[in-house]
Structure formats: C-alpha cells, structure tokens
Amino acid sequence: MTTVALQVNRRAVEVSAEPRTSLADFVRDKLDLTGTHLGCEHGVCGACTVLLDGVPARSCITYAVTCAGADITTIEGLDEDEVTTELRAAFTREHALQCGYCTPGMLVSARDLVLRLPDADERRIRVGLSGNLCRCTGYVGIVRAVQSVIEARRARNIAPLADGGRTSLGPAGSGRAMFGGDEPEPAPRVSVPASDGAAPVRISDFVPATVLDQSFTLPHAPTKVLAMFDDIADIASCLPGVSLTAPPTPERVEGMISVKLGPIAASFEGVARVERDPATLSGRIVGVGTDQRSRSATQGEIRYRLLPLEGGAATAVELSIGYTLTGMLAQVGRSGLVRDLAKRLVAEFAGNLDRHMAGAPSGQVAAAELSGWSIVSDVSRAGLARMFGRAFTGKGGAE
Amino acid sequence: MKPAPFSYERPRDLDAALSMLAASRGSAKIIAGGQSLGPMLNLRLVQPELIVDISGLAELKRAEVSRGELVLGALITHADIEDGRTADVTRGAMRGVAANIAYRAVRNRGTIGGSLSHADPAADWISSLAALGARVTLRSLAGARTMAIEAFVVGALESALHAGEIVEAIHVPSRAASAHWGYAKSCRKTGEFAHAIGAVLIDPVAASARVVIGAIDTTPIVVTDAAELFGGRIVADYKQRFDARVADDLLTKAGIDDAAQRHIHVRVLKRAVLEATA
Numbered sequence: 001m002t003t004v005a006l007q008v009n010r011r012a013v014e015v016s017a018e019p020r021t022s023l024a025d026f027v028r029d030k031l032d033l034t035g036t037h038l039g040c041e042h043g044v045c046g047a048c049t050v051l052l053d054g055v056p057a058r059s060c061i062t063y064a065v066t067c068a069g070a071d072i073t074t075i076e077g078l079d080e081d082e083v084t085t086e087l088r089a090a091f092t093r094e095h096a097l098q099c100g101y102c103t104p105g106m107l108v109s110a111r112d113l114v115l116r117l118p119d120a121d122e123r124r125i126r127v128g129l130s131g132n133l134c135r136c137t138g139y140v141g142i143v144r145a146v147q148s149v150i151e152a153r154r155a156r157n158i159a160p161l162a163d164g165g166r167t168s169l170g171p172a173g174s175g176r177a178m179f180g181g182d183e184p185e186p187a188p189r190v191s192v193p194a195s196d197g198a199a200p201v202r203i204s205d206f207v208p209a210t211v212l213d214q215s216f217t218l219p220h221a222p223t224k225v226l227a228m229f230d231d232i233a234d235i236a237s238c239l240p241g242v243s244l245t246a247p248p249t250p251e252r253v254e255g256m257i258s259v260k261l262g263p264i265a266a267s268f269e270g271v272a273r274v275e276r277d278p279a280t281l282s283g284r285i286v287g288v289g290t291d292q293r294s295r296s297a298t299q300g301e302i303r304y305r306l307l308p309l310e311g312g313a314a315t316a317v318e319l320s321i322g323y324t325l326t327g328m329l330a331q332v333g334r335s336g337l338v339r340d341l342a343k344r345l346v347a348e349f350a351g352n353l354d355r356h357m358a359g360a361p362s363g364q365v366a367a368a369e370l371s372g373w374s375i376v377s378d379v380s381r382a383g384l385a386r387m388f389g390r391a392f393t394g395k396g397g398a399e
Numbered sequence: 400m401k402p403a404p405f406s407y408e409r410p411r412d413l414d415a416a417l418s419m420l421a422a423s424r425g426s427a428k429i430i431a432g433g434q435s436l437g438p439m440l441n442l443r444l445v446q447p448e449l450i451v452d453i454s455g456l457a458e459l460k461r462a463e464v465s466r467g468e469l470v471l472g473a474l475i476t477h478a479d480i481e482d483g484r485t486a487d488v489t490r491g492a493m494r495g496v497a498a499n500i501a502y503r504a505v506r507n508r509g510t511i512g513g514s515l516s517h518a519d520p521a522a523d524w525i526s527s528l529a530a531l532g533a534r535v536t537l538r539s540l541a542g543a544r545t546m547a548i549e550a551f552v553v554g555a556l557e558s559a560l561h562a563g564e565i566v567e568a569i570h571v572p573s574r575a576a577s578a579h580w581g582y583a584k585s586c587r588k589t590g591e592f593a594h595a596i597g598a599v600l601i602d603p604v605a606a607s608a609r610v611v612i613g614a615i616d617t618t619p620i621v622v623t624d625a626a627e628l629f630g631g632r633i634v635a636d637y638k639q640r641f642d643a644r645v646a647d648d649l650l651t652k653a654g655i656d657d658a659a660q661r662h663i664h665v666r667v668l669k670r671a672v673l674e675a676t677a
Contacts, residue, residue: 002407019407019450020440041400042438049504055478056504061437065407066430066452112503130589131502163482164503169462170474171432172507174454177409262518262556263428263436264444294443340520340555340617343654 004064008033009077019065023057024048026064027074035075035104039133046132049105050074052173054165056112062173069176075104083111086152090145098136106132110146118160120150203273203288206299208322212342215318216350220357222281222306225315228357229283229304230276238352240345250274257289261341266291268298281306298325319346402440406449413458413567417540419451421563427451429565431474432508434501435517459512459567464488469571473512481506488573489531492580492600496527502590512566515551518558521592525552526613527582529621530598533571539564549621577604581675584614585667595664597671601625603635612649612664620653641672 005014008031015030022041027033027050036059039045043061050059051073078084087110090096097103106129113120113128120128125146126139134142166172218225229235232248236255246254256269270289277283286301300323307316321342410416420427427449430436439445453459459472462485469488471480479485480497487493500506500514500523514524515535528535529548536545537560551559560566574580579601584593596613610628613619626632629640643665650661 018404020402020404022401022441025401042441043434043505044438046502046504052507055507057507058434058437058504061433061441062508063407063430063433063437063450066433066454068409109502109504127589128503131504163484164478164507166478166482166507167484168460169472169476169479169484170460171454171476171510172478174432174474174508175457175460177455263439263447293446343617344554 002065004068006064006067006070006072008072009074010071017064019063021064022060023050023052023062023064023067023072024059027059027072033074033076037101037104039101044131044133045102045105046109047102047105049108049132051077051108053176055172056108056164057172067173068178070173072173075107078107078111081111083114083149083153086149087111087114087145090149091142094141094145094148096137096141096145097134102132102134102136106134106142110142110149112164113146114149114153115161116164118150118154118158120147122147125150203271203286205286206301206324208299208301209324211320211322213318213320214342214346215316216346217309217314217316218350218354218357219314220354221312222308222315224357225306225317225353226278226281228353229306232274234356235353238349238356240348240352245269253287266294266296270298296325298323300324317350400441403443403446405440405447407452408449409452409455413453413456413538414540416451416453416456417538417563417565419449420565421540423449423451425562429453429516431510431513432476433513434505434509435513435519453565461568462486467573469573471511471569471571473516473566473568474510475512477501477506477509477511477514478503480511488571489580490574492531492574492582493527493571496523496582499523499584505590511569515548515569516558516560516566518552518554518556519592520552520555520616520619521594521596521614523584523593523596526596526598526611526619528569528571529613529619530582530600530609530611531571531574532600532609533569535566536568536570537561537564538567543567545570549619552618555617574600575602575605577677578602579675579677581671581673583667583670583674585663595667597664597668599625599668599671599675601633601637601672601675603633603637606633608633608637610668612646612653612668615650615653615655615660615664617653620649622649638673638675641669643669 001016001018003014004017008027013031017026017030024036024038027036036050037047038060039047041060043058048058048060049056052067053071084107087107109129109132113125117124122143125143232253233244236242236244241258242255244253244255251274252271253274254271256267258267268289268291270287272285272287275284282305284301284303288299290297303320305318309316408419410419426447428436428445428447430450430452431454454474459474461472462475463470464486469486471485475485477497477500480493483494511524514522533548534545535548535551536543539561540563546559553559581599583597585595586593593614598611598613601608608625610622610625611619628642628645629637630642646665646668647661650664655661
C-alpha cells in the first residue's frame with residue numbers, strides 16, 4: 001500500500017491504495033464516486049473517461065499512484081460545469097441515452113469536443129466520439145446533442161480552447177508528484193505449483209482453430225534429418241525455450257515451453273504424443289499444455305514432412321503448425337503478429353538444427369532464452385500473440 | 400481485469416530510473432503514459448514485479464529544434480504534437496499523424512517514446528517516423544546510442560532496446576520545402592490499430608523519396624531509395640508513375656503470402672502517394 005494524495009473534484013484527497021489500483025477503482029471504491037463506470041477495463045470502451053488535469057483520460061488504464069498531485073474531475077464534479085450543463089440538457093432533449101452506462105464517459109468526451117472543435121460537423125463529432133462506445137442509441141441522438149451544443153456556443157461567439165486547456169508537455173496527470181514510491185516491499189507473488197503430474201493427461205485429437213505453414217531447408221540428407229526428428233531430446237534442445245521435465249520415450253514427451261512475445265511471457269507445461277511415418281518421411285506431434293499463471297490451455301500439433309532436394313543432399317522441411325487456445329489468453333487476438341513470431345522462431349529452430357547436425361554441442365544450440373517454439377506448444381506462443389492482440393484492437397498505437 | 404500486484408517506484412531523474420531498471424534484472428517495466436502497458440497489465444499479459452514510473456521526469460519532456468532537427472523527449476504525448484505545443488519541423492506532417500492516433504483520451508497520456516518502445520508494427524509512429532527519416536536515442540547506464548527508426552524495430556513487439564535501456568529522445572529532420580508528404584492508413588474502426596499504413600516523403604526537386612509500407616505484422620518495409628516504385632526516377636508527375644506491381648513485389652518479398660492482404664497494403668500506399676502534398 002502506498003499513500004496517494006491528489007485532488008478529486010477540487011477536494012484534496014489522501015488515501016492509501018495499492019500501486020495496481022486504477023484511477024477508476026480509486027474514485028469508485030475509495031471515494032464512493034461511482035459515476036465513473038468501468039466497461040472493458042482495457043482502454044477501449046471509454047465508459048471510464050474522466051478529466052485528468054483538465055483533459056480526458058482513461059481512468060481504467062491509468063493507475064491512481066501515477067496521478068499523485070494531479071487534479072481529477074469525475075462526472076460528479078461537473079454538476080456546475082457550464083458546458084456539461086448544456087450537454088445534459090441537450091442529451092435529455094435529443095434522447096441521447098437509454099441505459100446510461102456510457103453517459104458519464106460520453107459527457108466527458110463530448111465536453112472536450114465542444115471546447116476544442118467549434119466547427120465540428122457530424123463526421124468530426126463521430127470521429128471524436130469513436131473512443132466512447134454506446135450499445136443502446138446508435139449514436140444518432142448523442143451526435144445531434146453534441147452538435148447542437150457546438151452550434152449554440154458558436155452562435156454565442158464563445159471562443160474555442162484549441163488545446164483543451166492543456167499547456168504543459170507530457171502525459172496528462174504527470175509531473176505533479178513528489179518523488180519516491182512504494183515502500184520497497186516486494187510485491188506478493190503467488191508461487192505457481194507445478195502441475196501435480198499424478199493423473200496422466202489425455203492427449204486427444206482435435207481440429208486446430210488456426211494453422212500456420214512454415215518451411216525451411218537443411219543441407220543434410222533426409223534420412224539424417226529424419227533421425228534427428230526421431231530423437232526427442234535432441235530436437236528439444238534445438239527448440240528455443242523448451243525444456244523436458246521427464247525422460248522422453250519415443251512416443252511420449254513431457255516438457256515445458258517458455259514463450260515470450262514482447263513483454264508477455266508465459267510457461268506452458270504439458271505432454272505430447274509423437275507419431276512417425278518413416279515411409280513417407282513425415283510425422284506428427286500432438287500435445288496439450290497449460291499456463292498456470294494465465295490459466296490458459298492450448299492444444300497443438302505440428303505435422304512435418306521432409307522432401308529430398310538436390311538429389312538427396314539436402315532436405316526441405318515442411319511444417320504445418322496448428323493450434324487451439326482456450327482460457328484468458330484466448331480472449332485477445334491479432335493473428336498477424338503470430339505469423340511474424342512463428343517465422344522468426346522457425347528460422348531460429350532451423351539454424352539450431354543445422355548447427356546441431358553439423359556437430360555443435362547441444363548445450364549451446366538452445367541457449368537462446370525464451371522465445372520458445374515447441375513441439376508441445378509452438379502453438380501456445382502463437383496463441384499468445386493472438387490473445388495479446390485483441391487488447392489493442394480497440395486503440396491505435398499508443399503507449 | 401485487475402493487474403497482478405506490483406511494486407512502484409517514481410525515480411527523481413533519468414539516472415535513478417536507469418539504475419532501478421538495471422537493478423531489476425528484467426523484472427521491471429517502465430511506465431510513461433501507460434496506454435499500451437496499462438491494458439497489458441490489466442489483462443495480466445504482463446506481470447512485472449516493479450513498475451518504474453518515468454512520467455514525471457522533466458528531462459524527457461523537452462521539445463526543441465537544434466541544428467535543423469527537432470528533438471522530442473520520449474515523454475512528449477501525441478496530443479502535445481497534435482495541438483502544436485511542440486515545435487514542428489515537418490510542416491504539419493507529424494501533427495496530422497498524431498491527431499489520428501487512437502482517441503483523444505489516449506492521446507492525452509500516450510507518449511511517442513512509449514509507442515516506439517512497444518514496437519507494435521501497426522502503431523503510427525513507427526511507420527511515419529521511418530518515412531520522415533527520424534532517429535531514436537536510447538540510453539542506459541552504459542551511455543547513449545542513436546539509430547534510425549527502421550533499425551530500431553526488429554519485429555512484432557521487438558525493438559533494439561537492451562535490458563536496462565530506454566528510449567530517451569526522437570530526432571526528426573526538417574522536411575524540405577519541396578518535399579511532399581502523404582500518410583494513409585486503413586482501420587476497420589476509427590482509432591483502432593491499422594491494418595495497413597502507407598507513408599511517403601517524396602521530393603521531386605531533389606529526385607528522392609522515402610516510402611514506408613507499415614502495419615504488416617512485422618518490421619515495416621522502408622524503401623529509402625524508392626525510384627523503382629515510380630518507374631525508375633522521381634519527377635513531378637510521380638503520382639501517375641506509381642507502379643503498384645513493384646509495391647506488390649516488395650510485399651511478396653517481405654513474406655506477405657496473402658494476395659488480399661497485399662492488395663490492401665498496395666491500395667493504402669497508393670492512397671498515401673495520391674494524397675501527398677507539398
């Protein structure tokens with residue numbers, strides 16, 4: 001806990017809160033200002049929009065502790081505000097709300113548009129309000145209400161505030177704190193118990209939700225590459241981020257894969273079944289894994305096929321990677337990032353294989369830290385990327 | 400949708416921030432405006448032990464023109480640029496880009512340095528700054544280094560930042576009076592991350608052009624000598640000379656296998672070319 005001192009609705013407030021407490025939770029739970037609504041909690045829906053040092057900000061992805069010393073105005077603090085008063089009347093007149101859930105955030109954003117854009121037409125108003133979602137009205141009444149206030153103020157020759165009233169540089173709400181921070185007590189970390197391993201996990205067949213095809217070539221004969229694919233311990237040592245948790249048998253492997261995509265890291269622990277068809281130089285590895293921390297599970301399979309090149313002197317390795325992800329990580333998705341990651345990891349895997357087959361000690365080849373590409377869960381990593389994406393599909397690229 | 404617990408530090412200056420980062424051995428994350436990190440924390444995609452809040456560091460909020468280039472501290476927000484609170488050497492190019500990033504509430508906190516650090520290929524600054532020929536300065540306790548934006552982004556969400564290093568400043572060269580600027584993006588919904596970005600800086604007088612095809616799920620395609628996109632030379636009627644097949648080939652070479660995706664990227668680039676103005 002840390003003490004957070006700031007002004008809310010022109011009143012000085014000093015309350016202790018955890019560093020992870022969002023500004024929205026802070027005003028709702030600590031100050032009982034429940035007019036600030038939480039919808040998506042990741043910066044997309046706009047219901048939580050408040051004024052931070054006078055300009056709109058998302059209170060769900062702004063942490064109260066980072067706003068020390070700042071001025072917060074919630075919807076409750078706008079009762080006497082001139083523009084908001086006009087907007088409230090217009091919202092009533094134009095039937096600009098139904099359930100009212102989006103309205104506090106909508107009014108905060110609308111107020112900003114009224115102040116900044118004295119010439120806004122319908123299109124600009126719609127663009128300006130695109131960060132506030134309403135599921136009832138179809139926006140028609142809202143846009144009309146905002147437009148009527150803008151026009152009325154223009155008719156009264158009220159000068160705009162082009163910058164919304166902000167004069168200093170840097171993130172709104174920043175720079176007004178004393179220095180220092182949380183007492184350096186380490187954040188409590190829940191240690192994740194390893195899966196008990198008592199009950200053997202069933203590996204069932206499945207139809208993957210996503211399939212990625214990748215290929216690379218190796219300057220070695222297909223039979224030699226096939227032998228490499230048959231040796232689970234060897235192949236695992238070439239897979240970045242993979243470690244085996246038990247001695248593998250030819251048919252079954254237990255292991256762990258640590259994957260990393262940008263700042264996201266996860267460890268999937270699981271088992272895989274190995275199938276081979278030496279006659280067609282192909283095989284299949286199908287597995288399941290779970291990441292305890294994100295409570296996500298993945299099923300994945302890798303099909304591989306080796307094709308002789310250059311009269312058998314080299315081998316084309318064709319991989320078909322399929323996966324299905326469930327749980328928290330599956331809720332978000334931008335599959336494009338997966339392809340990039342998969343390509344980079346397959347390239348790394350191919351390089352490791354090549355070095356390994358050329359006689360480099362196996363301890364070195366897999367030294368690359370977590371960017372796992374695994375038999376069990378290359379898939380999970382891919383899933384990670386997917387999941388990760390949707391958090392951002394609602395906003396443009398903005399740190 | 401609440402973050403896992405983390406500790407919090409608010410360093411008094413950049414050196415203190417870098418020391419905290421170095422001491423954390425990778426278990427700390429820097430937060431500035433938090434508009435990319437916040438959602439990831441809330442979704443528990445990222446669970447750092449320590450958050451180092453640099454948002455108050457005045458030394459990262461500088462914006463000044465020096466020796467013909469604009470130097471922006473990492474903490475300059477999109478709204479700072481949109482509103483013209485910072486100087487501009489791009490004759491409005493950066494203002495136009497800034498004004499269309501996400502939503503105003505996000506732009507009021509989101510920073511240019513944070514957006515670059517996050518290295519999302521679909522973000523606006525990565526592509527637009529590469530087209531403008533900008534460079535980025537990274538700082539760690541060991542010192543500073545400067546590199547071109549296109550060298551900074553190494554893949555989806557992967558930047559050249561080492562552990563213990565942060566983006567300190569962005570250097571934007573002056574846009575020549577004869578240089579045309581065009582920027583277009585395709586978003587399914589206003590404010591969403593782009594599915595395609597085209598950014599062009601074309602100077603028919605100097606016969607030079609920088610062309611960027613962005614939001615392609617990996618490092619943007621940056622063509623610094625773009626004559627081949629315009630039939631071999633860059634002249635006044637470059638808009639008519641734009642060769643979509645060359646752009647399509649570039650995308651194929653970058654590994655974009657899906658013809659429909661390539662089509663979208665080529666169309667968006669073409670729009671940027673056609674809308675380019677002095």
